[in-house]
Amino acid sequence: MAGREIIIIGGGGHYHSCIDIIEQTGEFNIAGVVDANPEGRREVWGVPILGDDDDLSRLRERFDSAFIAIGQIDSCAPRVRLYDRLKELGYQLPAIISPHAYVSSHAMVGEGTIVMHQVIVNAGATVGANCILNTKCLIEHDAEIGDHTHISTAAIVNGGVRVGRRCFLGSNATVVHGVTLPDDWFGRSGSLIVRPEDGRMVPHDS
Numbered sequence: 001m002a003g004r005e006i007i008i009i010g011g012g013g014h015y016h017s018c019i020d021i022i023e024q025t026g027e028f029n030i031a032g033v034v035d036a037n038p039e040g041r042r043e044v045w046g047v048p049i050l051g052d053d054d055d056l057s058r059l060r061e062r063f064d065s066a067f068i069a070i071g072q073i074d075s076c077a078p079r080v081r082l083y084d085r086l087k088e089l090g091y092q093l094p095a096i097i098s099p100h101a102y103v104s105s106h107a108m109v110g111e112g113t114i115v116m117h118q119v120i121v122n123a124g125a126t127v128g129a130n131c132i133l134n135t136k137c138l139i140e141h142d143a144e145i146g147d148h149t150h151i152s153t154a155a156i157v158n159g160g161v162r163v164g165r166r167c168f169l170g171s172n173a174t175v176v177h178g179v180t181l182p183d184d185w186f187g188r189s190g191s192l193i194v195r196p197e198d199g200r201m202v203p204h205d206s
Contacts, residue, residue, distance in 0.1 A: 003028045006065040006094070009053075009082055011035035011044040014071035017135075018114060019047070021098045022067065028094075031063060053082070057089060066091040068112060072132060072150040074186070074202060076166045080148050083112060083130045093130070107139075110147065128165065146183065168202070169193075 006028040008015060015033070022028055032050035033043075042049055050059060056066075068082050086093060093112035097103055101119040109115060110129035121127060121139045128147035136154045139145060143157045146165035151157060153171045162180040169175065170189030179193060187199040 004065060005029050005031040005063055006067055007032050007034055007050060007059060007063050008047070009034045009056075009066060009068045009086070010070035011049065012069075012071065014132075015044065015069040017116065018067065018069040018096070021114065021116060022096055024099055025096065028065070034059065034066075053085075056085060056091075060089045060091060064092050065094060067093065067096060067114075068130065072148075073168060076148045076150070076168070079130055080166065083148070086112075101133075122159075134171075140177075152189070166202075 003026060008030060011033045022030060030047050032048045034051055034056060035049050036052050066086050068079055070079055072079055095109045095111055095113045097115040098117045100117040101115045103109060103115060103121040104123040106123040107121045107125040109127045112130040113127055115133045116135045118136045119133045122141045124142040125139045127145045130148045131145055132150040134151060134153045137151045138156045140157060140159040142159055143161045145163045148165055149163055149167040151169050155169045155171060156174040157163060158175055158177040160178045161175045164181055164183035164185055166183055167181060167185045169187045172189055173187045173191045175193040181196050184202050185199050186202045187193055191198060193199060
C-alpha cells in the first residue's frame with residue numbers, strides 16, 4: 001500500500017474497525033501494531049506486533065506517525081494517557097477519515113480522531129483531538145465535540161450542541177439542539193438528551 005508508515009496502538013476489537021478505514025484511505029502503510037496484551041500473538045490480521053506500550057520510545061526512532069485504536073466506553077483514561085505519551089515522544093497523530101464519510105469543508109476535525117464509515121460532520125462543526133466518531137453518527141452544523149470524546153454508532157448530535165471533553169454518547173442517542181454537556185459526561189444508548197441531567201458523570205482517572 002502506498003503512503004507514509006504508521007503504527008497502530010491497540011490490537012483489540014476497535015482495531016478491527018480502524019484498520020479497515022486506514023487501509024481504505026490509501027494514505028498510510030501500516031507498519032505494525034503496539035499491543036499491551038499480545039497474549040502470545042505475533043500479528044493481528046496480518047500486521048506484525050512490534051511490542052507493547054513500553055516500546056513506544058524505541059519505536060519513535062523508526063516511525064513518525066501513530067494512531068490510537070483502543071475503544072472507549074466507561075473510561076477514556078487509557079486513550080488519554082496514550083495520547084499524552086505519544087505527544088510527549090513527538091509522534092504525529094493524523095486524523096483518519098473514512099472515504100465513505102462526509103466531512104464538510106467548513107468543519108474541523110482534530111488530530112488523532114477517527115471518522116468512521118457513513119458519518120456526517122456538517123458545516124461549522126468542530127471535533128476535538130483523539131475522538132471517535134463511530135459508524136453512521138451525525139454531528140450537525142455548528143456543534144462542538146471536546147477532546148477524547150466517543151460519539152457512538154448512529155448517535156445524533158444536533159446543531160449548536162456543545163459536548164465536553166472525555167465524554168461518551170451511546171448508540172442511537174440523540175442530543176437536542178443547543179444543549180451543552182459538561183466534561184466527563186456519559187449518555188446511555190437510545191436516550192433523548194434534552195439537558196445534562198439526562199446522563200451521568202464519569203470520574204476521569206488521570
